[in-house]
Amino acid sequence: MKKISRLLTSSLLVLSLAVGCSNNGSKSTDNPNDKASTASTNESASVLVGIKGPVLSLDPANYRDRLTESVLRNVFDGLVTVDEKGVIKPAIAESWENTTPTEWVFKLRKDVKFHDGTALKAEDVKFTFDRILKENGIDGKTSPRKGLLEGVKEVQVVDDYTVKFVLNNPWPILLTMLPLQQIIPKAYAEKVGDKGLAEKPVGAGPFKLVKAKMDERIEMARFDDYYGGAPKIKNLAFDVIPEASSRIGALKAGEVQRIHDLSPSLSKTLMADPEIDVKTVEGTRVYMLQMNVQKAPFDNVKVRQAMNHAVNMDAIIDKILNNYATRLAGPMLSNAFALDTSLKPYEYSPEKAKQLLAEAGYPKGFPVVIDSDANNKEVAEAVAAQLRDSGIEASTRVWDVGVLKPMLLKGERQMFMGDWGNSTLDPFDFLNPNFITKDRANYSQYSNPRVDELLKQGATEIDAEKRKAIYKEAQQLIYKDAPWVFGFSKKEIEAGVKKLQGWSPTPDGSLYMSKASVSK
Template sequence: MNLRSAAYQATRRAGHVAIAVATLMGAATATASAQEGKTLRFAFQGTLNALDPYTLNETFTLGMLGNVYEGLTKRDKDLKIIPGLAERWEMLDPLHWRFHLRKDVKFANGNAFTADDVLFSADRIRADGSDLKTRIPADSEWIKVDDHTVDVKLKTPNPILFAEWDTFYIMDKEWAEKEGALKPVSAKDANPSPSAYRSNGTGPFTIESHEPGVKTIFKVNEGWWDKPEHNLAGVVFTPIAADGTRVAALLSGDVDLIEPVPVQDVERVKSDPNTDALVGPELRVMHLGFNQIRDELPTSDVKGKNPFRDPNVRKAFFQAIDIEAIKKRVMRGMSTPSALLIAEQLYERSGDFKRAPYDAEAAKKLLTDAGYPDGFTIGMDCPNDRYVNDEAICQAVVSMLAKIGVKVNLNAVPKAQYFAKVLAPGGYDTDFFLLGWTPSSLDSWNVLTSLATCRDEKGKGGPFNLGGYCNKKVDELAAQILVETDLAKRNDLIHQAYQILIDETSHIPLHQPSLAWGKRKNLDITQRADDQVLFYWARLN
């Protein structure tokens, strides 16, 4: 395709999107006119798929569903834990917690919220198919004291028991039974039941209609128990994958809010008299991972063995990556290189660790010492609509590894296809991959247990340890970290675990991207560092 025809096709696609957005805006205006309020029009680069709150442990999906569902706890604008559906709680002893539930709370369909819903949700989130099993201890016992009191009994102490419960969304037991939604919808399920696309929460919004990949219309839950801070009648969410089209929709006024703003367009959005960019630090860390569990890698030309089982190979890949070049050329300065798999703000001793230096010659020597003087071929999986400049980051990595003789065949696909592949049934189907991680507890235990504890080929163990890295000492440390209540001792244990990951090059931490949301100037909305887009803090003036 020549440049002229390429430009024509791009313009034609943009026109189709603009027409679709205009159509949606007309529908949204009609919805808003029926209520006193305004309709927020929001566009994100990726799609909202299943509405089951336990399907996908992903920030965007959890944020969208956090407008509809609620947990026993919440987090405020500064990410501090505050009461949610539980108005208060107490630790009766180190193994016994009691949660006092709010009374007179109803689900959107009018069903009363009670302890039965909490017990049902605690069982459901731990069931097969759930992507959020680590939200609560697998062996915890949940007991109904009365309709508005729940006890949780533990086998071992857990000082961060409820740190992740703002996204442990409570479901309506009666509704789930009626809808045939007793079991979680798996992210790996290519043909989920119709209940996957319906919702019923206690939150400030309900979902009026949902067409995955096309649009989702939220409306205000008039029966919400809390006092609204927003002034909206509803929200129309439209996925717009193309960066240029998404920015154009904001600048033209077709949408009020977009995420992300491509790093190259931040100043353009800021300079427009009608728009602005919200830019701030993000708690996500991007990293690369290796398949270390298989005896032979399906996408490699190395036969009979797995080169990624050799720490010299993993370190060679690390030292071949020029993180400063990625920061300057790909991220346009909007990233902070990371030495750890956790954001530096979330671990007070993160300054003790430094990245291995970029050194292509040292990387070549490491490959030679490992028996690969001419490099080898490997496949790489990468989303192209999930993270800021995700595909561009992967392309940069491909180019850098080529300089040390490694040929990378890049498979960059939309996030729905990406997650379906890397979390595929019967084993995690990826040899080399890009992933971003924000610990839902804002704590190192979540990082370690999710990304670095051992798992088997069927996925039992670290749920997002896609590459199957395994060191039993890290598992032991993670278990100790979970129960240690002395902060200094706990930080020492965390330090030991991170040191092992660095020494063995378990993964390659890349950077913390900067958040970049684009908005119309008549919109006020809170941007939290966890990157959840929460409509209940939005006001259109």
């Protein structure tokens, strides 16, 4: 706590630049309590947000990490944004048209400025996307975000305020993927180079970066010339506080004004505090147990189905997650596009599990190690206890996720308790990486040629009803093959001091602060 207070006192002295108000889709404008409290605000207020981990990069094209994106969305804007209901909204682009099945034309606003004062034009948009699409385009390496633009062939400049996206094939989710790409200034990036951009980025968002130590603190100040209107707070900082209990302590002590990633049990300690608001929203992250289907015993579908019957996911949601979660019948979120609602969760039945294990040749069960990261440790341990009730010798092991993931991709682990985000709510950026043979998140080593075929078809089918049919067939096959013990999605739980208004958790966990204000 003393460290946080000391940092707060010293750092806020240097936060003194400019302001803006974002089109980033914060729920706060729909909160009547927030509206009622904006009559008298402190326009020179400084706000600190406690976050659970470091920001991985300040270059908006050089990471694939939700927390990093949650912070940087305050500095950068994209062509479009998305509201809390998943509706695409204008941002830097004021309008767009799908002129042919493989071409989209975007008209840019003419009042957008970067933080260095230069006007944002079509050349900046093209430069931004060229860096992402080009192999080895960022300091000799390929952008980790290239996979989010799989359908894009190139971006062309039509005139100063018009760009054209040319696709490899019809790609129905272009608009859905564009909020994930943030625009940077071409002239500045070419002047300072990739390293300079990563050290001191310039965006067109509501806040401009002041300085950053990514494993400790990111400091920002408002941008007065923001096209969306000036934010009502002068200074903004994100403090890295890894332990949830420490984040809570900092909030209660007034050392930070907002914190995120609260567990249901810890959030209860804040609900009785009259000076603190606890807010929740349905999340967009799927939690599951992935089984390595290429190695015994999980190369047998009956064993995998038995595992689903052996885990009482409803009890885990009730007892561990305090019902701040939604049970999922299959692999997809309950509000995702093309969800097959005919699928029902596997019934919890240790007897059925034992029967299937006996049929598969494992009447006495087998040993299994469930690997997880620290965030999923508690659920993994509960699953292991339930599996032991079905005669399976289950134990758990906790890893640093950076060490674990390469082993998962190589098929060196048995079973993994993990999670994967689906902020677009579209199957493309969830089912494809998790279930296409050898794709980037296929830790179960799952391979079904028909599923591969369907998921690739769904990526280019422009008829919505046909897309739904394609994805429903894929879900049915995955459900039957059971490469996962299908799990749940959790609510996003955050907390803030009562005086902080105009904020709300978002389904994708973004920490938007452009509409925040501090009451006097």
